[in-house]
Amino acid sequence: xxxxxxxxxxxxxGTPKAASPPLxxxxxxxxIQKAFRIGFRALHGARIAYGDxxxxxxxxxxxDDNFPIAERPERFSKFIRHFRDYPKEALKDMGEKLSVAHxxxxxxxxxxxxxxMNKVSLDRFLWREGIMAxxxxxxxxxxxxxxxxxxxxxxxxxxxxxxxxxxxxxGFDFMCAEDTGKPRSDSIFGAPYxxxxxxxxxVKTISLMGLAALCWQCFGFPLQTWR
Numbered sequence: 291x292x293x294x295x296x297x298x299x300x301x302x303x304g305t306p307k308a309a310s311p312p313l314x315x316x317x318x319x320x321x322i323q324k325a326f327r328i329g330f331r332a333l334h335g336a337r338i339a340y341g342d343x344x345x346x347x348x349x350x351x352x353x354d355d356n357f358p359i360a361e362r363p364e365r366f367s368k369f370i371r372h373f374r375d376y377p378k379e380a381l382k383d384m385g386e387k388l389s390v391a392h393x394x395x396x397x398x399x400x401x402x403x404x405x406x407m408n409k410v411s412l413d414r415f416l417w418r419e420g421i422m423a424x425x426x427x428x429x430x431x432x433x434x435x436x437x438x439x440x441x442x443x444x445x446x447x448x449x450x451x452x453x454x455x456x457x458x459x460x461g462f463d464f465m466c467a468e469d470t471g472k473p474r475s476d477s478i479f480g481a482p483y484x485x486x487x488x489x490x491x492x493v494k495t496i497s498l499m500g501l502a503a504l505c506w507q508c509f510g511f512p513l514q515t516w517r
Contacts, residue, residue, distance in 0.1 A: 293438050296445055297425050301418050311343055319344055326350045335366050335456030337378075356461030366459035369491060370451075373483065377448040380476065384444065385417025391430050392423040443476075451478045454493060464496045464504075 291299060291314065302308050313319075322344045331352040354362055389395065395412040398419070405415035413420070424430060424437055431437035450469060457465045469479045478487070479495060487493040496504070 293442050297421055297438070297441060300445070301422055314343055333453075333456040333460060334362070335452060335459055337452055352460060354460070357459075362459045365461075366455050369455040369458045372486065372490070373451070373478070377444070377451045377476070377478075381421075381444050381448065382414065382417045384441075385420040386411070386414045387420070388424045388430060389413040389416040389420030392420060392427075394419055394423060447476050447478070454478050454487070458491050458493055464494050464501065466496055466498060466501050468497055 291312075295312070299308075299311075326347075332346045332350055333352050357365065390413050394416045398412065398416055401415060402412050405412045408415060421441070425434060428434055428437050431440065450467075454465055467479060469477060487495075
């Protein structure tokens with residue numbers, strides 16, 4: 291999704307608008323379909339959910355070969371709980387501060403009861419509204435572009451986190467990624483989380499070239515290049 295659309299799309303999650311997502315670029319759709327044809331599979335699990343973007347067919351979803359399907363969501367939740375869902379909480383932290391900066395609580399007193407039921411402050415409850423207010427009229431950032439750049443990294447951390455959680459949920463042997471968590475220390479691939487990923491959850495990361503070398507060593511087949 292284009293960077294300029296991500297905030298509005300995030301805030302539409304859970305609304306009827308999310309059922310009819312915008313089209314992603316044709317070239318990207320073609321690339322994804324080619325990936326499916328050569329054996330790639332889609333994973334269930336990501337929480338930033340929208341309607342059908344690329345037309346995933348029944349046979350293109352990953353199979354629950356290592357654990358029963360009923361166990362996969364619990365494994366996903368176990369991973370999230372262990373790390374205290376820190377990327378999503380970081381987004382909430384940002385939105386809460388922006389709600390304070392934009393004075394949203396005083397204009398949304400009718401939501402105080404809902405906030406109390408969720409055992410959070412009203413500004414915490416209004417975290418999404420705070421993000422939208424900052425995009426419309428920046429007060430804590432020099433420009434809309436600067437704010438979107440900050441949000442881009444927060445979204446990336448959340449997406450990476452859910453991706454690793456999904457790999458653990460399925461019980462896969464390797465997590466293929468070029469990301470090493472640098473220079474952003476909040477990436478799940480960063481040093482602060484490496485020990486728990488390896489020792490507690492058995493998640494082993496491998497680069498694309500490392501995976502190619504492993505495939506060659508184990509199976510001895512030539513790898514087809516994409517043109």
